[in-house]
Amino acid sequence: MPSPESTAAAFADVHGARPVGVWSAPGRVNLIGEHTDYNDGLVFPFAIERRTWAAVSPRQDRIVSVRSGAMPDAAEASLDALGPEHVDGWSAYVFGVLWAMGERGVDLTGRTGFDILLTSDVPLGAGLSSSAAIECAVAQAVNDLWELGLSRRELIYICQLAENGAVGAPTGNMDQTASLMGVAGHGVLIDVRAETADPVALHFGDEDLELLVIDTRVHHEHATGGYGERRRSCEDGASAMGVGSLRDLTEGDLPRAAEVLDDVTFRRVKHVVTENARVARTAEVVAKDGPRAIGDLLVASHASMRDDFEISVPELDLAVETALAKGAIGARMTGGGFGGAAIALIDANRAEEVGHAVEQAFADAGFTAPIVFVVNPSDGAHRDL
Structure with a gap:
């Protein structure tokens, strides 16, 4: 099973040096509340211990290079060409986050790119939100490394925009909210309209x-x-x-x-x-x-x-x-x-x-x-x- 240390080691094997850091975000289980999020409704998911890890180091150019433990060939894109018309496949979840940051007001001018290696134990296609785990891990890493100071609420909107605009999936933001706002031992009661996410002990x-x-x-x-x-x-x-x-x-x-x-x-x-x-x-x-x-x-x-x-x-x-x-x-x-x-x-x-x-x-x-x-x-x- 992957871990922060094994992800860092895999990054070092590829790039010849350890990453600057490793960030992770969980998948989620929705306890109850399906197809209510995009209807401004109520949802009650929780983050799970199965996670996606992102080992990341800055580059000196404007290229973002992404590798996955499951798909070792690199996907690359320039910070100058991140829009939906330029990306497809699994890497769209990563490039889409950076594109969405630009769409939400982050100035990409003059910024340098990243080398990113992803590992995960969130099952693909199982309804446990493997996509949001990728988006949220990358968003948290970029937020830290670029010192953007974005709130978790803003990161939720960025990751949702990546999913909707870059990937083309017409989802709400339940998955991203659970992945970013999860608390051990608790569900997250989300009121999409009120933009609240309250932890509730599950016992x-x-x-x-x-x-x-x-x-x-x-x-x-x-x-x-x-x-x-x-x-x-x-x-x-x-x-x-x-x-x-x-x-x-x-x-x-x-x-x-x-x-x-x-x-x-x-x-x-x-x-x-x-x-x-x-x-x-x-x-x-x-x-x-x-x-x-x-x-x-x-x-x-x-x-x-x-x-x-x-x-x-x-x-x-x-x-x-x-x-x-x-x-x-x-x-x-x-x-x-x-x-x-x-x-x-x-x-x-x-x-x-x-x-x-x-x-x-x-x-x-x-x-x-x-x-x-x-x-x-x-x-x-x-x-x-």
């Missing part, structure tokens, strides 16, 4: 619980396909209901929405409105009654994503159903959907049992074997070395 350890991630290995891409269609449906629904965003609607507005909207758009709107309510309730319940009391909310969230937002897949449904049948307190798919991972809140002594049951169920169904592992709420982006 998993106090209740002898663990959160199991079931990576279905059905990979998704946010830059293409159904994600953008769902976002457009939400925008169409808000427009038809005469509101600025779906955050302006409550469950009391749903009967009128059923009359105004076509069936598909109504179900998309219904998911977002009810999911916002579930996020608020989950944060209240976990604070008042503890994590064992949130199981029904997790299950209801999955049903809404499966039936109303229609972003689940058979592998995700099977993972959730199997975990619940084996005694999980609650389970749901997590992330943008169309693949990725499910989560299950379980008693700590049952992780192996539940994991084996899911693996067997996938084998019986003829699905690719899943990857199952436990995650813990962890700290956000920081400098490691």
